[in-house]
Amino acid sequence: MFLLKQKSSIPGFHLALGYTVLYLSLIVLIPLSTLFIKTSTMSFTQFWDIVTAPRTLAAYALSFGAALIASLINVFFGFLIAWVLARYSFPGKKIVDAFIDFPFALPTAVAGIALTTIYSSNGLIGQFLYKIGIQSAYSWIGIVLALIFIGLPFIVRTIEPVLQEIDPEIEEAASSLGAGRLQIFLRIIFPAVLPSVVTGFGLALARTIGEYGSVVFIAGNMPGKTEIAPLLIITKLEQFDYSGATAIALVMLIVSFILLALTNLAQWWASKRIGLN
DSSP, rough: OOOOOOOOOOHHHHHHHHHHHHHHHHIIIHHHHHHHHHHHHHHHHHHHHHSSSSHHHHHHHHHHHHHHHHHHHHEEEEEHHHHHHHHHHOHHHHHHHHHHTTTSSSHHHHHHHHHHHSTTTTTTTTTHHHHTTTOOOSHHHHHHHHHHHHHHHHHHHHHHHHHHHHHHHHHHHHHHHOOOOHHHHHIIIHHHHHHHHHHHHHHHHHHHHEEEEHHHHHHOOOOOOOHHHHHHHHHHHTTTTTHHHHHHHHHHHHHHHHHHHHHHHHHHHHHHHHOOO
């Protein structure tokens, strides 16, 4: 008896794997490897002096700190937005849903100019914030606002599909058995969306760490105060300090990779806890 091998609509494993490795090498691996190659031309002392300089450390602290704050804020409000879009119907819902993806399509420089115009001292919103002592532009607050704008879609789009898949009948059954709203949320809803929350948080954090276009206009760009790490890299490139730029970029790459690895580990742990794996 002969078994006929089923034909696949896509190339076989070896050919598909070859295309995958080639594509990733040309687009990701080879460009990133140049950071290691360029940095290897420096001695460790030179590398350490660059990445631990006070100006560099201040830029790292601002970039990673602002990205973390913005991502945490987006987790809370992004969950609320995803809940509304997944569970309720209201006039203009499709318009609101389209606006969530707006940061994906809008050039980041345009977003930065718009946010600066709105939150500056004479802006539509900024004029009121400045009156109560909140400097919403040209400060770390402005940077966080820009990163919130950039990172919000990652949270909403990872949580919303999971909320849509949760069967409302499960919540109704729990309610009929005497469970309160808080119990239903903690025992049914939150465990189901936890892996997607972790994923959205990780994606938003990784995206906002390296954000440049929307931040550079609203940051103020004062060295040691409101200068982000990507701007410092650009500054060193303009000064033809390629070794310094690649050293700083390499540290950002390593930290970002570690954050993504921790995010994947946390997602695996959350999925295992709720029995998805």
